[in-house]
Amino acid sequence: RWLLHYARMAELYDVDLLVVGNELGGLTGQEAPWRALIADLRRVYSGRLTYASSWGDEFEKLPFWDALDYIGVNMYYPLAETGQEPRADSPRVRGLVEKLAAVSQKYNKPVLFTEVGYPARATAAVRPWETNDAPLNPELQKRCYSTVFEAFYGRPWFAGLYWWKWPSSGDAGSYDGSFSPLGKPARQVLAAWYSRPPGAASPSGAGGTLSSR
Template sequence: MMAVPFPAFYRFAWVVAGMLALLWAGAAALRQPAPLPLVPAGAVPAVTPTASGRLLGVNWVAVDSASSQDMEPLVQAHVTWIAQTPFGWQPDAARPEIRLHTGVVSRQYWGESDRGLVRTALLARQRGIRTMLKPHLWLRSGGTWPGDVNMASEAEWQAWFASYTVFMLHYARLAEENGMEALCIGTELQHASTGHETEWRTLIRQVRQVYRGPLTYAANWSDEFEQIRFWDALDYIGIQAYFPLSQQERPAKAELLKAWQEPLRRIRAVQKRYRKPVLFTEAGYKTTPDAAIQPWAWPDRKAAPAQPDETTQRLCYEALFETFWPQPWFRGIFIWKWYPGLQPDGPARRHLDFTPQHKPAGQVMATWYGK
């Protein structure tokens, strides 16, 4: 979708504001930030590393509250990591302005606020589960996903990176001051990531000045992960692993295993070039017959209700683990996605969407995570 033109005066104002923000962000990265009073001193217990060194993760869905009871199903499934996702709000894909909401505002859950993120991480850590903080951008209009973000000029790109730096440094400090064990510095920003290597290297240096844990970036499966040139500056090559594996419904596992060989070759080539371990920052499958055709697509809620297909989802999980678990350079998966407190008789739409909870796919995940 093409962006609607807007007056030159406002473009100029955004660019100037962005450049001022860039100067502020650079200075902020060099000074020692004041601690956020979110976790009492000494309340961040250590987490024992997994024997395999792999990140056995799920993408945690933010809710209005969290308790230690919500962590018990993760423990039973041998999950050792959760990814938490706060949002930055961008008016549309062509405007270089990212709004940071650290408290609870309209259209935001408590679990996406600073206090919710910190509280959830603490509850997880008490059960031996680590946290990767994974901030995303949400486009209010003029685009459907972060991959649509694209500026009209180099000056606007500089303004966008200035705004994005302020956004990301906030969460880098939050992760550092509250003991979060990993940080993802971007997700599927394919226009920004593939044409602006210098800006990303600058951002990475600034983030490392305030956050000491491992860093990754979550690249789209299509070709973004192959075009990025700053993998050497990060700790993991992160991939949103929604590779299509079939053109038909209800594929056999043999077909799925065969289909994985080409993505495996492509991933291995990038890993060999940069000599960094690979992490699937997201991977998952719907509980539908067409789960392997377009794994990234949500079930169409406007269409006639489909019958859940737990067998196809299970086979997709089996093929995923059987393909990548033997690879010595593979460091783990964050399964998309996990709803705290979901019951077996929960909403019908959950039986069609991506969660493996209370399904055979969840048993597959738990078995491989427990090895």
């Protein structure tokens, strides 16, 4: 009933996308109730539906992706090994692209990064999900942003992404190690990519052309 209330509200305000759950790995093995919920939501909401899965097993094995419009993943797979720099052409990132493409192909659904982000810390590429006391490294955060764009943006199976995070208060800056790109070099990456018209070459010269997503 709780989610149906918000689905009706989303329909009323012509919301494009509704996320039916977020990182509920302890519950998503119960396939039948989820399918029933999704069917109920579609009766009151005409927009698109996704689920925000945890990266790893939940994303790769969720039993009801076929009932949704997008394969949603909170994309915190490491971009590099310890001591390595994140690069779109590295074996690790190429393998990650292949993994996500395979799940998309299996269900014939586009992949949506329901969450992706990197703290401005020295551990950003290796443990992107962590907020810790590692040394500040805004340049590494910037390289992680660039790697994600270069590796995924414009691929036909990729629906888009939501960055974690952009605080509504505007409280962030180069002095902190938070996930926010505000006041940090990563913001330049966002500006460069999002200001390009569809079909234009990527700002870095890698990763093909840009989609409109």
